[in-house]
Amino acid sequence: MKIKQTVEKALKEKVISLRKIANSEEHETCIFVTGKNKYILKLGNEKHLKNEYNLLKSIPKGIAPKSVFLSKSKPIFFVQEFIEGTHPKKITNEFIMGLAKTYKKLHSNKTQNIPLPERETMYSLSNWLNRYKLETSRTSPPKLKTKLEKLFVRLEPIIKKYDKSFSNRKTFSLCHNDASLANMFMTPKGIRFIDWEFGGYWLHERDLINFIQVNKLDEKQKRLFLETYGYKPEKKFYALYILFLCCDINYLLSQKRVDYKKINEIMGKINFLSAILK
Numbered sequence: 001m002k003i004k005q006t007v008e009k010a011l012k013e014k015v016i017s018l019r020k021i022a023n024s025e026e027h028e029t030c031i032f033v034t035g036k037n038k039y040i041l042k043l044g045n046e047k048h049l050k051n052e053y054n055l056l057k058s059i060p061k062g063i064a065p066k067s068v069f070l071s072k073s074k075p076i077f078f079v080q081e082f083i084e085g086t087h088p089k090k091i092t093n094e095f096i097m098g099l100a101k102t103y104k105k106l107h108s109n110k111t112q113n114i115p116l117p118e119r120e121t122m123y124s125l126s127n128w129l130n131r132y133k134l135e136t137s138r139t140s141p142p143k144l145k146t147k148l149e150k151l152f153v154r155l156e157p158i159i160k161k162y163d164k165s166f167s168n169r170k171t172f173s174l175c176h177n178d179a180s181l182a183n184m185f186m187t188p189k190g191i192r193f194i195d196w197e198f199g200g201y202w203l204h205e206r207d208l209i210n211f212i213q214v215n216k217l218d219e220k221q222k223r224l225f226l227e228t229y230g231y232k233p234e235k236k237f238y239a240l241y242i243l244f245l246c247c248d249i250n251y252l253l254s255q256k257r258v259d260y261k262k263i264n265e266i267m268g269k270i271n272f273l274s275a276i277l278k
Contacts, residue, residue: 003077007032007041010069010079027197031082038082039068046076048197053078055199059174063106064193083192085185091215093224095191099184099211100228102191107173107204114172114201122203123167125239129159132246139253144263148249151267155242158277165236166203173204179211205231209241213248238273245270 004015013034018041022029027044042049049070056067065081088095121128133152140148176183177198185192208231212222226233245266252263 040080040082043077049078052196055196083185085187088181096225097228098191100225109174110171111201112171125159126163128243135250162236162239172201175202175207179214205240209244238276242270242273
């Protein structure tokens with residue numbers, strides 16, 4: 001009831017209906033209708049909600065929902081524009097080219113001002129790998145521990161060759177960082193991204209790799225995506241790709257039920273990319 005009253009006061013619109021449409025460990029998402037409009041309301045992790053609210057205010061028009069308002073007292077929630085559209089059902093060439101152009105537009109939003117720890121991570125791929133190595137050592141079950149330890153031993157000299165590959169990068173792009181098709185809407189005005197809680201300023205390669213990996217693009221699709229974006233991958237791109245795959249392993253190890261099959265698939269991908277870099 002308090003949320004409804006807060007919304008009506010902020011929007012100066014009467015809420016006619018409100019229903020839950022999604023629920024996760026960290027967030028609850030609702031849709032509500034007023035006499036004038038539809039909106040999305042999100043509750044949950046305060047840090048993530050504030051990050052998403054602030055990011056949406058800075059994103060180029062036509063790429064994401066508009067932030068409407070953020071509550072000032074608990075329970076913390078924020079309201080955003082409701083997007084009319086449909087999730088892409090399959091990866092077509094037309095979709096790949098449209099998405100590449102959307103990413104290009106998104107990544108034009110840049111900054112030099114990012115926290116020093118994040119900057120230092122990007123400027124030393126070896127330190128980045130070591131962070132994942134320590135985390136993996138802490139969380140890996142006995143069934144995988146030795147196998148993962150050997151993997152990191154093999155990776156250390158390879159990544160060291162490309163350690164400072166991004167140290168001359170002075171500006172960092174706004175990235176979405178979650179390329180699931182469920183986080184994209186096809187609209188009459190183009191592709192739009194939702195769910196920005198993991199968004200932030202990073203190396204723009206992060207979004208490119210994330211889309212390729214999450215959606216398992218084949219070589220032809222990957223080439224079309226990168227060419228349309230205007231990105232020519234060098235070996236440092238594949239070094240970065242390996243680090244994001246290590247991140248994926250850490251994420252899978254953090255889950256209650258470890259997906260051994262998926263981890264082994266990722267390790268196979270890492271071995272394939274490592275061969276390119278030797």
